[in-house]
Amino acid sequence: MAFKQSLDEIDPDTAEAIDLERERQESTLGMIASENHVSNAVLEAQGSVLTNKYAEGYPGNRYYGGCQHVDTVEELAIERATELFGADHVNVQPHSGTQANMGVYFSVLNPGDKILSLSLSHGGHLSHGHNVNFSGQLYDVEQYEVDPETGYIDYDELENHAREFEPDLIVSGSSAYPREFEYERIGDIADSIDAHHLADIAHVTGLIAAGVHRSPVEHAEFVTGSTHKTIRAGRGGIIMCEEEFADDIDSAVFPGAQGGPLMHNVAGKAAGFAEANTDEFADYAEQMVANAKTLADVFNDRGLSLVSGGTDKHLVLVDLRKSYPDITGKEAEELLSDVGIIVNKNTVPGETRSPMVTSGIRVGSPALTTRGFEKGEIEIVADQMVDVLDNPEDEDVHSRVASTVERLCEEFPIYG
Ligand SMILES: Cc1ncc(COP(=O)(O)O)c(C=O)c1O
The missing domain is CATH 3.90.1150.10 (Aspartate Aminotransferase, domain 1)
Incomplete structure (x- = not known):
């Protein structure tokens, strides 16, 4: 019966491509x-029967029956992330870092609202308002840059820009900026003009979890990240936020931006976050x-x-x-x-x-x-x-x- 056969038997072409990728x-x-190798434990969790399960909703409050075990998995992922990052509220359902950002935008912005973020060619990310991405198409975006002499973000220029532009949201975080962000300074600038601050830690999630990089959690209402980069918790995204935004974030992710969560990936996050909370990971x-x-x-x-x-x-x-x-x-x-x-x-x-x-x-x-x-x-x-x-x-x-x-x-x- 085909159902019980191995990938190799059913689909040798795909099996071969996977073998070749492992070999590569x-x-x-x-x-x-932005890449890493996940552990065998995370691979096992991600390749599990959890891929079969629909679980729209959140633990204890689902639209489907039979969710008791996936509830456990999602609760573990949430508890572990909460402990690792010291966040008030965590949502582990975003399918990716981009969808985590989408969840934040959908929770506090309306189309046409203003975003101030780091320019793509200065290290920013497509999902921070680039015109080929939904974020640049839905919102009115201006960008800050690094100082051409030093290559560091020019925070004075950022502050002046923010005062002139009066964005509803300032995004800190980057794909290719090699320096730590001054989250506190950006949080203060955002507060002073009544804007929200989203810190996108996609690249540095593992460094922050391990305490080797400063955390934005105290200085940003919203923190988003990828879970497959420095933190090695398998492909996916995560949102952390202050308690007052918890309900808005949860409903922006589901049903706002996504349908059923990828529970096998949530299991990968749970396992990866457990690994990240060890001395070995800190080293x-x-x-x-x-x-x-x-x-x-x-x-x-x-x-x-x-x-x-x-x-x-x-x-x-x-x-x-x-x-x-x-x-x-x-x-x-x-x-x-x-x-x-x-x-x-x-x-x-x-x-x-x-x-x-x-x-x-x-x-x-x-x-x-x-x-x-x-x-x-x-x-x-x-x-x-x-x-x-x-x-x-x-x-x-x-x-x-x-x-x-x-x-x-x-x-x-x-x-x-
Ligand atoms: C700063 C930043 N945000 C978001 C993302 C998007 O992550 P994903 O590819 O999971 O959508 C990336 C990916 O590299 C990134 O560097």
Whole structure:
């Protein structure tokens, strides 16, 4: 009976693609800052029978019968996130970080309301009001930027901009800004003009959970995040908010923005949050930041230009224009990918090329740190990356780097 057969038997093409993807992850160095490898426990939770269950509503108050066990799972995820982040109220149902942001916008904004957020090419995210995203189409959005000299957010400019524009909501948080946000300052600016503050911690959820990065929870009515990046809790999103907004947030997520929650992903979040509340995870998060700083140190020593000069977190943003005026972000991504080092092209402040080409690469430490990489290995990888960029056409260099990548992958298996 087909129902009881394995994926391999029923759909060898999909099974093969999954095997190949596992093999690709094992045999390359994943340095995309928004990616990570989840534990076997999280994989197990996400691949469970919870995918079968409809559970519209919230624990104890569902539109479907048979929810007693998924209620337990959702309650565990909520309790653990509440403890990890010290939030008043947590909603673990958003399918993604973007849908978490949608939940916040739907809870306190009306179409046409004003949002002030970080510009995409200065490190912001599509869901913060870019015109190709619903957020830019529904709301009136203006953006703040980083100082072109320092690469740091210019908070005075942000404050003046906020006073002039009078937004209903200010968004802090980023995809490619390598520095910590001054959440308190942004919260004060928002308070002073009677705006809400949404801190989108998608990238730094794990760093904040582990206490190695400052938390916005005291300074923002709303905090959103992804659960699959630095926190390794499987693909999904999360919203935290002050108690007074709890009902608005819950109804903005369901029924406002979503139907049935993905309970298998909620189970992944529960398991991942349990892992995040351990000393082992705290050590991991500390190492992740130390590794990104090592990347920055090597890149700086080798003469690369980094946005803001370095990093406070798990990523560095390389501006290729000074050191490699003839190499675009797209070409750098391809050159590195050819030797097994996977990064993504990224726009940089003052970008003149298209987002599909770009003048930068974003390089992250989360996945390599999960593999067990420490200073020594990161130094090797960073040096070899620069060797490739310095010698874009030298096959000998490329094959030496590819061998090093192969050796490191074998020495530090992910699931093997
Ligand atoms: C700051 C920020 N917010 C939101 C998101 C969206 O997350 P998702 O891809 O889960 O929708 C991202 C993703 O990279 C992000 O960097």
